Amino acid sequence: MCLAVPMKVVEINGDMAVVESAGLRREVGIMLLSNVKLNDWVLIHAGFAITKLTKKQARETLAIFAEGQFFG
Amino acid sequence: MEVCGTHTVAIRRFGLQRLLPAGVKLVSGPGCPVCVTPDSYIDEAVALARQGVVIASFGDMLRVPGSRSSLEKERAAGADIRAVYSPLDALQIAAETGRETVFLAVGFETTAPGIAAAAMKALENKLDNFSLLTALRLVPPALKALIAVDTGLSGFLLPGHVSAIIGRKAYDFLLQHRLSGVISGFSAEDIISSLLLLLEMHNKDIYKILNNYPAAVRDSGNEKSRTVLAEVFEPVDAEWRGLGFIAGSGLNVRPAYAGLDSRRRFTIKTESASPQRGCRCGDVLRGLIDPPACPLFNKACRPDQPLGPCMVSSEGSCSAWVTYG
Numbered sequence: 001m002c003l004a005v006p007m008k009v010v011e012i013n014g015d016m017a018v019v020e021s022a023g024l025r026r027e028v029g030i031m032l033l034s035n036v037k038l039n040d041w042v043l044i045h046a047g048f049a050i051t052k053l054t055k056k057q058a059r060e061t062l063a064i065f066a067e068g069q070f071f072g
Numbered sequence: 073m074e075v076c077g078t079h080t081v082a083i084r085r086f087g088l089q090r091l092l093p094a095g096v097k098l099v100s101g102p103g104c105p106v107c108v109t110p111d112s113y114i115d116e117a118v119a120l121a122r123q124g125v126v127i128a129s130f131g132d133m134l135r136v137p138g139s140r141s142s143l144e145k146e147r148a149a150g151a152d153i154r155a156v157y158s159p160l161d162a163l164q165i166a167a168e169t170g171r172e173t174v175f176l177a178v179g180f181e182t183t184a185p186g187i188a189a190a191a192m193k194a195l196e197n198k199l200d201n202f203s204l205l206t207a208l209r210l211v212p213p214a215l216k217a218l219i220a221v222d223t224g225l226s227g228f229l230l231p232g233h234v235s236a237i238i239g240r241k242a243y244d245f246l247l248q249h250r251l252s253g254v255i256s257g258f259s260a261e262d263i264i265s266s267l268l269l270l271l272e273m274h275n276k277d278i279y280k281i282l283n284n285y286p287a288a289v290r291d292s293g294n295e296k297s298r299t300v301l302a303e304v305f306e307p308v309d310a311e312w313r314g315l316g317f318i319a320g321s322g323l324n325v326r327p328a329y330a331g332l333d334s335r336r337r338f339t340i341k342t343e344s345a346s347p348q349r350g351c352r353c354g355d356v357l358r359g360l361i362d363p364p365a366c367p368l369f370n371k372a373c374r375p376d377q378p379l380g381p382c383m384v385s386s387e388g389s390c391s392a393w394v395t396y397g
Contacts, residue, residue: 002078002103002182002233029160029193032185032297043236043288046130046179047158048186050297051236051288 004045006053009038019044073223073359075211076231077104077387078258084396086260088267096271099359100392102214103231105179105207106132106385107357108312113178113207114138115342116335120174120205121151123338128162129176131155135384140343159190166194166202174334177204182233184208184323185297188304191325191332205334206324208305212242213321214312219249223359227270228253229263232285239293243281250279257285304329313381314354351380356389363390370394 007019007026015031019042029048030036042049074080080100083089089098102108115138121127127143134143134155147153152171156162159175166173177187187204194202211234219225228251230243235255243253252273256266266284273280283289301323310322325333334340351373352366363369363382373379375391382388386395 002076002180002231004182004233004236028158029186029189031189031192032300033294034296043233045182045233046186047160048189050182050185050233051290051294054287 002045004043004050006041007044009036009040009042012036012038017049019049073099073101073225074229075101075103075215076234077107077385079229079231079256079263080104080389081387081392082258082260082263084392086263087396088260088263099225100356100389101359102218102312102315102357103180103211104382104385104387105183105209106136107353107381107388108209108314109136109178109207109381110311110313111138112311112342114142116340117143117176117205118146119340119342120334120338121146121153125172125174125338126165126169127151127153127174127176128156128165129153130178132385133176133178135378136381137379159187160193163190163194163199163202166199167197170201172201174203174205177206177208180209180211180234181237184305185237185301188300191304191329192300194332200331203332203334203337204325206322208323209310209312210307210321210323212238212245213318214315216245217315217318217321218358219246219251225251225359226274227251229266229270230255232257232288235283235285235289235293237294237297240281240283240289240291242293246281247279252279253281255281255283255285255289257288304332314357353380353382353390356382363393366390
């Protein structure tokens with residue numbers, strides 16, 4: 001239920017942003033997070049960015065998803 | 073105890089419970105929102121569905137049995153019930169259909185701020201046919217209630233994404249009970265290293281709340297999320313399956329936003345209490361029994377034919393035990 005996926009911010013439109021990961025794009029809300037910038041990696045939960053990640057951490061987490069080890 | 077349902081699934085998926093040394097046991101906690109939601113809430117949602125409103129919900133809720141029906145059964149009978157990924161999808165349904173749309177607001181601190189943000193967007197866009205039926209729950213009050221009695225627990229594996237919102241300091245109350253906690257991510261390495269930290273502290277008689285997920289969790293959490301949440305919601309006493317009513321453990325819509333509150337918007341009459349099903353989900357959620365101790369486990373109650381919420385949700389302990397052994 002509290003599953004969250006790391007995605008990269010590629011476009012910002014006011015309090016919404018387009019995020020991307022593994023070729024998948026989605027529009028999400030960024031009003032829950034301060035200072036969201038282009039190219040930030042953020043954790044997406046239920047359509048909202050809830051926290052920022054360092055790039056290294058985002059890649060590690062993505063690797064876990066890619067390996068299919070974890071889908072909660 | 074691992075508090076979070078996502079941790080429960082990860083632990084069993086990786087088989088970590090088999091790697092633990094003798095004397096170390098992991099117990100699942102009340103961290104699966106679908107599981108802790110009481111029957112009475114499903115009954116309310118069913119009653120609303122029968123009034124002809126559109127119900128939008130996270131998919132997990134649809135199969136959860138209430139006293140006499142479930143949302144899935146109501147949908148089969150013709151009710152307009154839609155599974156959504158985000159509360160923003162529910163807003164879109166309200167905008168497109170123009171019909172009364174009720175979003176089933178279920179989840180913990182991770183999910184509640186987004187629901188609050190969607191509610192604010194409804195106001196901003198002057199959507200007056202959108203409302204929330206709340207069963208939101210807060211993790212720290214539940215942990216406080218859990219440790220108020222002697223549980224035999226030695227420490228807590230704390231939920232990573234709830235903590236991203238509430239921060240590390242929200243768990244300081246554990247220290248007064250001589251209990252440690254480690255905030256953990258969700259990979260096998262994260263969980264193993266978090267357990268190691270807990271065991272180290274236990275063996276050395278040290279009590280601390282550690283953040284072992286620093287890339288996503290700031291010590292002070294996400295203040296902006298909490299501000300949005302507090303604008304729309306206020307804490308209320310709330311019922312948890314297995315734990316009963318816990319003071320200040322739920323969130324309701326503030327009176328200032330009465331129009332967003334399904335309970336104020338509609339008269340909801342529910343049917344009488346639940347027939348006994350023999351389901352011991354409540355005891356599983358308190359860590360009192362392991363799932364196989366329930367007489368229904370993997371017999372009458374299976375993932376393909378669940379009788380209780382701990383088997384319905386993919387994050388429920390019972391489901392995780394059957395799926396991953």
